[in-house]
Amino acid sequence: MSLQLPSPRVQPPLDENFRPAILANQNFQREVKSIGVRLVLGLERSGGEFSRFETVVYPEGHADFESNFQYVERIVKFLLWQRGGHTLYVGGSNKIAEYLQKVYSANGAKNFDYKFMGEQVYEKEFSVVACKVDEVPASRETGKLLGRNLQGHRIGFDLGASDRKVSAVVDGTAIYSEEVVWEPRKHNDPEYHYREVMTALKTAASKMPRVDAIGGSSAGIYIDNRPMVASLFRGIPQDQFSEIKNMFLRIREEMNVPLEVINDGDVTALAGSMSIEDNGILGIALGSSEAAGYVNTEGHIMGWLNELAFAPIDYSPNAPDEEWSGDKGCGASYFSQQCVFRLAPKAGIEIPTDVTDAEKLKSCRKNWKLVMKEL
Numbered sequence: 001m002s003l004q005l006p007s008p009r010v011q012p013p014l015d016e017n018f019r020p021a022i023l024a025n026q027n028f029q030r031e032v033k034s035i036g037v038r039l040v041l042g043l044e045r046s047g048g049e050f051s052r053f054e055t056v057v058y059p060e061g062h063a064d065f066e067s068n069f070q071y072v073e074r075i076v077k078f079l080l081w082q083r084g085g086h087t088l089y090v091g092g093s094n095k096i097a098e099y100l101q102k103v104y105s106a107n108g109a110k111n112f113d114y115k116f117m118g119e120q121v122y123e124k125e126f127s128v129v130a131c132k133v134d135e136v137p138a139s140r141e142t143g144k145l146l147g148r149n150l151q152g153h154r155i156g157f158d159l160g161a162s163d164r165k166v167s168a169v170v171d172g173t174a175i176y177s178e179e180v181v182w183e184p185r186k187h188n189d190p191e192y193h194y195r196e197v198m199t200a201l202k203t204a205a206s207k208m209p210r211v212d213a214i215g216g217s218s219a220g221i222y223i224d225n226r227p228m229v230a231s232l233f234r235g236i237p238q239d240q241f242s243e244i245k246n247m248f249l250r251i252r253e254e255m256n257v258p259l260e261v262i263n264d265g266d267v268t269a270l271a272g273s274m275s276i277e278d279n280g281i282l283g284i285a286l287g288s289s290e291a292a293g294y295v296n297t298e299g300h301i302m303g304w305l306n307e308l309a310f311a312p313i314d315y316s317p318n319a320p321d322e323e324w325s326g327d328k329g330c331g332a333s334y335f336s337q338q339c340v341f342r343l344a345p346k347a348g349i350e351i352p353t354d355v356t357d358a359e360k361l362k363s364c365r366k367n368w369k370l371v372m373k374e375l
Contacts, residue, residue, distance in 0.1 A: 003028060003070050005315050014346045019316040021074065021329075028071050032058055039068075039092040041076060042136040043085030046122055046223065049303060050140040051083040060095055069099050073110075074312050076100060077327070080113055082292075084221070084305035086122035089129045089136045097130030104128060112325045113310075121221055121228040121305070143300030146260065148274055152212035155204045158264065159197070159218035159232060161185060161288030162337070162358035166200040168207040176207040181358050188235040190243035197251060205255075214259040216248070217267035219289040221305050225249060225261050229307070231289055231324060265291030265306040273299065288357065290335040309336065337361050 004027050005019040012018050029036075036056030043051045055075065057068040076088065088104070090097035104114045104126065118126030150172035157166040161184065168176040182196060205211050220230025226245045227233060233244045252259035269283025273295040283293040289309045294302050310322065314329030320342060322330035332338050341360060344351055349367040351360050 003067055003315065004031075014343045017316045017318040018314055019319075021078075021313050021315050024315045025071065025075070028067070029056065031064075032056055035059065035062065037092060038133050039072065039090070039096065040133050040136040041072075041079065042089035042091065043079055043083050044087040044089070044137070045084050045303070046086070047303075048140060049142065050137050051079070051085070051304075052136060052139045053079055057093065057096070060093065065095075068093070068096055072096055073100065073103055074315065076104070077110065077113065078311045080117055081305055081307050081310040084117070084121065086118060086124050087127050087129060089131055091131050091133040091136035094130045097128060101128040101130075110327075112327070116229050121223070123228075141302060143296055143298070143302045145299060146262070146270065146301050148270075148299075153208045153210050154212055155201055155214045157197070157200055157204075157214070157216045158267075159184070159216065161219065161232060162356065162361065164196060164200055166204045168204040170208060176204060178203065181356060183356055184232040185234050188237060188240075190236055190240055190247065193233065193236075193244065194247055194250070197247070198254075201251070201255065211255065211257050213257055214252075214255060215267075216259070216261040217264040218261065219264055219285075219287070219291055219307075219309070221307050222261050222263055225252070225259065227261075231309075234324065262301070263291050263293060263306050265308070266293030266301050269293035269295045270301060284335075286335050288337055290331045340364050 003024050006023040006027055008018065008020055008023065033056065035058070037059045039055050039057045041053045053075065057072065058065045088100065090100060102108050104110045106114060108114060114126050118124060152171065154169045155166065156169060157164065163179050163181050165177070165179045167174045180200070184193060187193065201214065218230060218232060220232060221228045225248045228245065236244050248259060248261050264285040265283055268285045269281050272283050273279055273281040279295055279299045280297045281295045285291040292306050292308050294304070296302060309330060309332035310325050310327065311331045312327065312329050313331050313334060316329060319329030320333045321328055322332055333342060337357065341351055344364050349364055352363050
């Protein structure tokens with residue numbers, strides 16, 4: 001039995017098939033509330049970090065039990081790309097655990113997530129563990145205190161899919177900035193990416209008498225300054241990807257200064273926290289892809305993956321396929337320039353072909369202004 005997919009009260013005029021995940025999940029919880037049983041999901045990450053999520057599902061033997069499968073699988077998918085994890089604990093239902101073991105396997109429907117969470121991100125095989133509710137380990141999320149110091153001579157950079165940006169900053173004031181169009185996804189030589197980043201850093205460094213520290217942001221999953229999964233580097237052959245994983249460690253050694261690279265969603269949250277001088281901040285970065293970050297009430301970045309480009313937000317069977325993972329209804333198709341390219345034709349905006357994504361976006365902005373004038 002499939003989940004019921006309520007229509008939104010306000011229908012998107014350019015996306016009439018949109019069926020928000022939140023409405024389907026809320027409807028499921030209303031239906032199961034009086035008869036539901038607890039289900040606890042746990043995700044173990046590197047360094048002993050552990051996240052928990054509790055919900056309620058139909059009990060085994062109920063006529064609607066199989067509707068649990070889609071409901072829980074979509075939540076697991078979201079949690080994997082929000083929190084991350086190499087081991088999934090399913091406490092409370094062996095049958096649901098068995099279903100997830102089949103789906104998140106080398107030959108399962110979600111083999112993309114199985115491979116990336118296992119081999120790519122955490123460099124170990126992804127696994128699903130069936131257990132009792134009280135056997136799911138306790139939550140352990142320490143986070144990391146990062147940044148907040150603007151004194152001295154610093155370089156900040158951002159790597160996007162359409163352009164790369166860099167700034168030279170002295171005591172919190174930017175004295176030089178540049179934005180350079182590039183197309184990293186089309187290049188399969190790791191040295192190309194290394195040279196581009198080094199060129200940006202050395203250009204910024206030339207504007208200051210010294211460099212005290214470097215901070216960078218980029219779409220993708222970064223663990224200890226190592227890009228584990230990132231759309232920027234999709235063109236790199238797997239047998240050469242270790243050069244990309246170690247690229248920023250190499251750059252840090254050559255620049256001989258402290259260097260930190262984190263997900264651009266975390267950077268957004270950190271910048272927001274510093275700007276308003278408060279904690280408990282959610283940051284959202286909508287660009288060539290989609291990311292989110294969170295600074296907790298203690299001012300710590302949580303160490304979550306925050307790669308919400310792959311998180312499902314539309315449960316419609318007619319939802320667009322995400323170009324990389326092949327899954328339907330993922331965030332990147334709705335909260336990034338990919339959404340602009342997808343829906344622009346429905347708004348009467350023609351997108352040029354055989355040009356860079358940056359040029360496509362520029363054309364959309366120009367044509368959108370013309371459309372609005374006509375209205």
